[in-house]
Amino acid sequence: MTARIVVLISGQGRNLQALLDACADGRIDGRIAAVVSNRADAGGLQRARDAGVVTRVLTSQDYADRASYDAALAEVVDIYAPDIVVLAGFMRILTPGFVQRYSGRMINIHPSLLPRHTGLHTHQRALDAGDAEHGATVHFVTEELDGGPAIVQGKFMVQAQDTQETLAERVMQQIELKIFPQAVAWLAAGDVALVDGKVRFRDRVLDAPLSMDAVEGRFR
Known part of the structure; x- marks a missing residue:
């Protein structure tokens, strides 16, 4: 069964474009x-509109607090009955209620080698820390900011320049778009x-x- 996907964004949508392309050419058995x-x-x-995908905008200024915003956001998301909710550069900290609503169905990409450098400014923080390696991580979303179980991680060596x-x-x-x-x-x-707070990949539970x-x- 083709998966129904809802993507939440805040920015230019480069990761969104990768998902749109992969759905369009059949590499993802899903539809946004x-x-x-x-x-x-x-x-x-605009990337979504160009692909013929429905778009919705909910600005935080229209809501009194995070809880009311997330309640409204959940109402909108649920209209589309998603099997998967994807955070593709969605720059908001989600409330526990929202996270629990989509537990096991919501994933995020974070530009660091988690658990290192949660939160913002990850690239500068990697440089400041003298990290030899840097990259990105896709993880399930839990109530802990950038702390959910990691699915896949890509990395490379940091260069002097x-x-x-x-x-x-x-x-x-090199990493995120793949x-x-x-x-x-x-x-x-x-x-x-x-499954039980851990990632199962096919027939095994991942230790890393x-x-x-x-x-x-x-996808390479």
């Missing part, structure tokens, strides 16, 4: 039913699941996230 943004000026909204900007671009091009659609494809196919070696050729 809607793209929802908390910013009316998010560039990813790297800056915050070059790291950001390298992480996006592991994110792959993770969504696995989830849509039932190859990945959250999958690496780039597990990414199939069609």
Whole structure:
């Protein structure tokens, strides 16, 4: 059964575009039913419209607090009855109630080698810490910020000439645009699941996230 996917965004939507492309050409057995943004000026909204995908905007200014915003967001998301909810650069901290509502169905991509550098400014923090390696992680979303069980992680060596900007671009091009659609494809196919707080990949429970070696050729 083709998975129904709702994607939440805040920005330009480069990861969203990778998901749109992978759904369109059949690498993901899924259909993006809607793209929802908390910013009316998010560039990813136009990417979705260009692909014929429904878009919705909910700005936080229209709500009294995080709880009321997330309640409204859940109402919108539920219209599209998603099997999978994808956070693709959605720059809001979600309330426990929202997270629990989509437990096991919601994944996020974070631009660091979690558990290192949760939160913001990950590339500069990797440089400041003198990290030898840097990358990105796809994980299930739990109530702990960027703390859910990791599905897949990609990394590379930090180079002496790297800056915050070059790291950001390298992480996006070399890692994120590959592991994110792959993770969504696995989830849509039932190859990945959250079971008792741990990631199950096909017939085994993972002790550590999958690496780039597990990414199939069609996503490389």
